[in-house]
Amino acid sequence: MSSIFSRFIGVSKLNLKTAIAIRRFHYNHGIPGIPVDGKVVLLNNSKNGSQTYLVGTFHESIGSANTVKKVINHVRPDSVAIEMCKKRARLLSQGRVNPSLCMDMV
Numbered sequence: 001m002s003s004i005f006s007r008f009i010g011v012s013k014l015n016l017k018t019a020i021a022i023r024r025f026h027y028n029h030g031i032p033g034i035p036v037d038g039k040v041v042l043l044n045n046s047k048n049g050s051q052t053y054l055v056g057t058f059h060e061s062i063g064s065a066n067t068v069k070k071v072i073n074h075v076r077p078d079s080v081a082i083e084m085c086k087k088r089a090r091l092l093s094q095g096r097v098n099p100s101l102c103m104d105m106v
Contacts, residue, residue: 029053031074040071053077059085 029042031053043052053071057064072080084092 031071034067034070039067 041054
């Protein structure tokens with residue numbers, strides 16, 4: 001019984017160490033001026049070599065907007081995806097908000 005328990009503990013410690021290593025790797029985005037606190041996460045696709053920077057934001061937050069600007073200016077991505085609520089998406093799709101205004105915000 002103790003060998004089963006020790007194997008279980010060993011697996012748990014290994015998984016925890018792996019999870020911590022992965023977490024540190026993803027949070028190490030390398031963008032100057034942005035803390036590695038989990039608000040910006042770097043995801044690497046090992047199959048095609050692509051990189052995705054995931055930026056956590058708060059709606060209408062100047063701090064979040066500044067973080068997004070820093071990431072875009074540093075990374076110079078090929079594309080930017082924005083998650084927004086249905087109300088904001090509808091306003092944008094109905095032409096009630098100028099799309100270039102969105103880029104001015106970020």
